Amino acid sequence: MLTRRHLIALSAAPALAPNLFVRAARAQNPKGDFPNKPVRLIVPVAAGGPTDIVARMLAEKLSKMWGQQVVIENKGGAGTNIGNEYVAQSDPDGYTVLFATASLAVNSSLYRSLNYDPIADFAPVSLVTQLAYFVFVPNSSPAHSIKEFIDYAKSRPGKLTIASPGTGSAPFLAEMLFLQMADLKMTHVPYRGASPAFTDLIPGRIDCYFGSGTLLSYARSGQVRVLATTGAKRDAAAPDVPTIAEAGVRGYDVTAWQALFVPAKTPSAIVRKISADTNAALADPAIKDKLAQTGYVAEGSSPEELEQLLKSEIAKWSAVIKSMGIKID
Numbered sequence: 001m002l003t004r005r006h007l008i009a010l011s012a013a014p015a016l017a018p019n020l021f022v023r024a025a026r027a028q029n030p031k032g033d034f035p036n037k038p039v040r041l042i043v044p045v046a047a048g049g050p051t052d053i054v055a056r057m058l059a060e061k062l063s064k065m066w067g068q069q070v071v072i073e074n075k076g077g078a079g080t081n082i083g084n085e086y087v088a089q090s091d092p093d094g095y096t097v098l099f100a101t102a103s104l105a106v107n108s109s110l111y112r113s114l115n116y117d118p119i120a121d122f123a124p125v126s127l128v129t130q131l132a133y134f135v136f137v138p139n140s141s142p143a144h145s146i147k148e149f150i151d152y153a154k155s156r157p158g159k160l161t162i163a164s165p166g167t168g169s170a171p172f173l174a175e176m177l178f179l180q181m182a183d184l185k186m187t188h189v190p191y192r193g194a195s196p197a198f199t200d201l202i203p204g205r206i207d208c209y210f211g212s213g214t215l216l217s218y219a220r221s222g223q224v225r226v227l228a229t230t231g232a233k234r235d236a237a238a239p240d241v242p243t244i245a246e247a248g249v250r251g252y253d254v255t256a257w258q259a260l261f262v263p264a265k266t267p268s269a270i271v272r273k274i275s276a277d278t279n280a281a282l283a284d285p286a287i288k289d290k291l292a293q294t295g296y297v298a299e300g301s302s303p304e305e306l307e308q309l310l311k312s313e314i315a316k317w318s319a320v321i322k323s324m325g326i327k328i329d
Helices: 004-011 019-028 050-066 078-088 103-110 146-154 170-182 194-201 213-220 268-282 285-293 303-324
Strands: 039-043 070-074 096-101 122-132 134-138 161-164 187-190 208-211 224-229 255-263
Touching (some): 039 078, 050 122, 078 096, 096 122, 122 303, 146 224, 161 170, 170 187, 170 208, 213 224, 255 303
Parallel strands (some): 039 070, 039 096
Antiparallel strands (some): 122 255, 134 208
16 A cells, blocks of 8 residues: 555656656657657646556556657646646647546536537547545444445434535545435535545544545554445455445446546547557556555556446436536536
8 A cells, every 4th residue: 555655755756757768668669650759648637646646657657668758747627627628629649648537527517617528529548547435434433334324324314424525526426426326315514635534534523435445544554444335346455345236225336537538530540559558558567556556446448438438427427416406617
């Protein structure tokens, strides 16, 4: 498990993939085929978080494979919309790539207006990772299983609190879908980020939080209790932890994901090249192991598979957001 110190060290790495990797790999691209100049990987969140760290891992690997620098550019803000819009309006030549999060499928329903269309303005390249969340409660909670928690919350409608890193965030949507499907009434408490929310969970100032696998160490050390995972199947990081669906909330399945997209009208040959090389990078055992340490599962895809995922995610979250009546200006 990566420590906070490790994460800070990784996030402090230069935005450019190391030049020594590039020089060593240049012989692999003697004909000047794509890419024949640096590629920009746009990360639509601030530097230092898990998404940024995963993007840097992939950038380093692709730099070795291509013999070209893969430049990380963080363009965070507006729920990833700033970075998404930037790529949508970039030249469709393959040299500007979006390291997208699941927000790309959510924002068209969540925001009143966007300057891009997630389907029309992007060409899917490849899935990169998937990540299930875990349901955490404080040790003071009377619930020792997700079923007990559901029963406990139903006996106290509106009295228990559930925290998120912010309204519209992926954990927030996972929580709201859980409340909807389990027929629960809880008070949502939005925080400015995951860290302050989880900090308040530990002493019991809030009653529940959906967080990533990077927080499992707190459960293993006895500081909090983990009740369930949000995926369709148990997570390899905690195989003894049941799914929410196992507790009787049938059909519940939420996983966050990260993926690569390029501007629409990017030549198909370039899209296929980036996709194939990304899948090859993700098959590297060293990359798989590094991702596992951050709670992610390396999972590539074809452009067609990613397109299908994006469309299904848009449909799913559109219905959920509409039923909740949430809109952000």
